[in-house]
Amino acid sequence: MIEKKCPNCQTNNISNARYCSGCGYELPKIEQEIPNDSKVNVLPSASKSEKTKKRMALIFGIIGAAFGSFVAQHYFFDNSSFDKKMMQVASEINKTCPIMVDQFTRLDNTLSLPNNTFQYNYTIVGVAKSEVNIDTVKKYIEPTLLNNVKTSPDMKIFRDNKMTLVYNYRDKNGEHVWKFSVTPEMYR
Template sequence: MKDKLGTIHLGLRLCFMLLIAALATGCVKDDYFTELQEMSVQMDKMCPMVIDGGTRLDSTSAKEAPLTLVYYYTATTASKDALPENIEEVKAQLKKQAQDNLDNASTMEAFRKMDVALTYDYRDKNGEYLFNYTVAPTKK
């Protein structure tokens, strides 16, 4: 399980780095929502994106209030009917890793400055909702 979480975490970092690169190369704007929308459009051009053997990023979206980037994932090997008993623990670990990355990674500084929350929405291989969680920057 740790290997799978590590792989997912690596995939998430790669996605974040792509988004930050898109942000860094764009002109500075006063309208953070418009900028976030543009980042989402650029990211969607690369989707679907295989993150690891069991996770695929399907798309993203931007929400204005509060300013949020939403990642839509499919757990390609999971079925809602056959979730592990410790799914809440898995969700908690993923959320903790995402929060730590948002708060501490240098590549996430732009999101912290813009006060962008990140929502992760997971569906099973059949498109059934599994869970979601949101992290917001605690350091600015």
């Protein structure tokens, strides 16, 4: 496995790390060549089968449920304030980041934000913004994410605390692709 050395503190980091695990410094990018003849189609297009579209939607739903379960089981049963708990949750999740959640999606980090908001920041690896079909994302992924927040027992802690969950996606170049917010009004 290739490692990246932090120019700030000299800590060795995994090759796909965006930030140094030792000091948090942003690491230099290592460019990987992708052959021009191999097109990567990350999100299902109109020509893909319904099965593929549903599979991608399910993957995003599972990701949200897994992190919701992690939050509920590990951080909501002590006496510290809710904001501190959410910051601890983000910090603990970030210790494992970046992490590939599926073949095309990498969780880069999470943020506990003001106004009872928790944000997941993802990168769609190997794909430029121009290759992403936003209409397909909105049609298949948004309803799945919303349904997961509404119905998953793992997401109950978010519902009970009227949290807003934000799913933020960037392309391989760090350019913003899509952001979806699930507000309490949407799941009540």
